[in-house]
Amino acid sequence: MKMRIVVIGANAAGxxxxSKAKRVNPEAEITLIDRGNFISYGACGIPYYVSDTVVEVKELMSTPVGVLRDQVFFRKVKGVDVITETEAVVxxxxxxxxxxxxxxxxTTSFIDYDRLILATGSSPLIPPLQGSELAGIVTVKSIEDATFLKEQAVSGKRACVIGAGLIGLETVEALALCGMQVTVVEMLGQVLPGVLDDEMATLLERHIQSHGVQVMTSCRVSCFEGNGHVEKVITDQGEILADLVVLAAGVKPNVSLARNAGLEIGATGAIAVDDHLRTSVPDIYACGDCCETTHLVTGKGVxxxxxxxxxxQGRVAGINAVGxxxxxxxxxxxxxVKVFDFNAGKTGLSEFAARAAGYDVEIVLSPAPDRAHFYPTAKPIVLKLVADRENGRLLGLQAVGSGAVDKRIDVAATAxxxxxxxxxxxxxxxxxAPPFAAAMDNLIVAADILKNKLSGHAKxxxxxxxxxxxxxxxxxxxLDVRSPAEHEVMRIAGAKLVPLxxxxxxxxxxxxxxxxxxxCKISLRGYEAQKILNAAGFSNIRFMDGGILTWPYELEK
Known part of the structure; x- marks a missing residue:
């Protein structure tokens, strides 16, 4: 008898x-079920469709060669039966x-399975606020959301984005590029909370503001007002006029089906799974946004x-479901994430998260061009390296700037x-090679600074x-050891100028x-000054990490 595999949820993981289960066991009967009308689409691409970077919405639902990933595609190409607009309820x-x-x-129907895979995904967090039912308030999750946002993103109108996380900032950029007047509201004290530490977030926030976006942090929304259609967002910092409100305050795992079936829900609120993505119930697997996973630095569920x-995870669950x-x-x-002309990324633990996890950390702030400084397309980036002071083990890296941060993030993720x-x-x-990197890559320079700090050569x-x-x-x-010309352009109040x-x-x-x-500018000269002063008998000398380029506070000009 053929093995029957049922998968609930037909987006990324499902x-x-x-598809993988069918490839591993071509004899298996695979049924993919989704409560929506559209399947296997790239929700992460929605902001780029809104901004016209992606021209057609069907591109979000197509293969790299332009084939639409619909029911016919899955049946004829993947050998998988797909049932849409149907919800698994029990x-x-x-x-x-x-x-x-x-x-x-x-109608109600039943389907039998030998192995079940839950890929029920996540849903946007909708704050329980008065007025949240008003027209013009939307999330960034579905193809329907994408279409609505595209229609509403009209030049000259006003938009308010609630949440300055990854999807929130991508949406901010998209709406601003459409000519809208955009305000982003974040409950916590910085943009990208949980992703960047505060000084790195400040660099990104300044860039966002330079593109005409109003950024309101440490700001709580109390309600929405309007006559059938949203007109105002009321916050503890005042009211914001808005023709469009985008709720981008995060997502929550869809676990009601699993919880009602008696599956274990983890401490994070998502479905608990082991490293084979097995749930607490035999022959049921879970993958994607509905389940938790393990953080490889802390070893804890996240x-x-x-x-x-x-x-x-979908690949692993598919393999294991067929044996x-x-x-x-x-x-x-x-x-x-990319926001206007800035890129920002992180891997591992932030300094804040590392300290909260109990690590004795050492940090490095290292600004530099992303390739050979003399190469015409070189652009600045700032790295923040976080390490365990006890053994020098890398715990995390953050990178922000107009240059290439992705390669440094990916190398650090591997490390x-x-x-x-x-x-x-x-x-x-x-x-x-000069078009790609400096002879000493930014990440290697940051690692060398870290080594100098851990050995006591640099403080x-x-x-x-x-x-x-x-x-x-x-x-x-x-002590500012830059040149007089640099000092004249901008300076930290109270600093004494003595050029190196x-x-x-x-x-x-x-x-x-x-x-x-x-x-100095990036504290390369600052470090040189520290060594000169140490050699001259000055004992209490430290250099400021990252120099004036990473100073997140007001400067005199």
Whole structure:
């Protein structure tokens, strides 16, 4: 008798699981069920459709060669039967049956299975606020959402995006490119909370503001107002006029089907699975946004809904559902986003998350061009490396700037996955030619700085710590070793200017009885100044990580 595999949910994870199961066991009967009308589409591409970067919405539902991924495609090409506009409402795992409800016909039916794969995905978080039912309030999840947003993104109109996470910022860019006046509201104190640390987020926030977007952080929405259609967003910082409101405050896993069937729900609120993506009930697997996974740095369960993870998990679940032995070990929390002319990404743990997890961390802020500085297309990026001070193991990397951050994030993701140390990363044989990278790649430079810090050769202090010292009135000298011309353009209030080229000749003018913090544009010269002062007998010297380029506070000009 042929094995019967039923997959609930026909987007990234479910479509991948069904297709892979059929490839592994061509004799199996695979049925893919989804409550929606559209299947196997790339929701992550919706902002790019709205902005006309992607011209046709069908491109989000097509293969790389332009074939529409619909029911006919899955039946004829993949050998998978697809049932749409039908919801799985009950899983009877004792009798291996799923009860289905088809709203169009108002009928109930049942389907038997030998193995069941739950790929029920996630749903946008809808805040329970007065006025949330008003027309003109939309999420960014479905093809229907994409079509609506495209219609509403009219130049000159006003949009308010609730949530400054990945999808929120992508939508901010899309609407602004359409000519809308855009405000983004974030409940927490920075953009990309949980992705970037605050000083890195500030660099991105400044760039977003430079494109005419109003950014309101630490701002809570209390309600929406309008006469049938949204007109205002009421917040604790005042009211925002809006013709369109986009809810992008995150997603929650769709677990009601699993919970009602008695499957274990993890501490994250998503379905608990093992490394074979088996649930707590025999012959039922889960994959994608509906299930939790393991963070490879902390070893703890996390909820990290990403299209990339969903596809990889779908493959593993599909293999195992037909008798295979595939493993999904976990993730390191890699994420990346483009907002206007800036790119931002992270992998592993942020400094905040690493400290919260109990690590004694060392950090590096390292700004530099993304390729040889003399190459015409070189653009600046800032790296923030987070490591375990005890053993030099990399814990995380963040990257922000107009240059190529993706390759540094991907190399770091690999290094973190395999528990590499700064010593090991500093010796990686990465590709070099001036159009692609500097002779010493940004990530290798950051690893070398980290090695210098861990060995005691370099002593750094973060811009955040410097600001705290200034606000506390501590008696220390902030020493700017840039050129007079650079100092004239912009400077940190209260800093003393002594250009690096004359530092050796002016040592007698500097106090040996107080702490000196040196800095320059990126703190390469700041580090050189630290070594010069150390050699001259100054003992309490540190350089400011990242220099003035990563100073997230006001500057004198």
């Amino acid at each position: 479509a991948k699981a069904a 899983v009877d795992w004792r009798n291996k049956k799923v009860e289905l409800w088809t709203a169009v016909s108002g 909820y990290a809904p990403m299209g990339s993870t969903a596809n990889k 295979g032995d595939a493993v999904f070990n976990g993730i390191v929390g890699t994420a990346i 973190i996955t395999f528990r590499a140390t700064a010593e090991q990363v500093s010796h990686l044989d990465l590709g070099y 750094g202090v973060s811009p955040r710590e410097v600001k705290k010292k200034m606000e506390a009135g501590e008696d220390f000298l902030l 080229g004359v530092l050796r000749d002016t040592l007698d003018s500097l106090p040996k009885d107080k702490e000196i913090v040196t800095f």
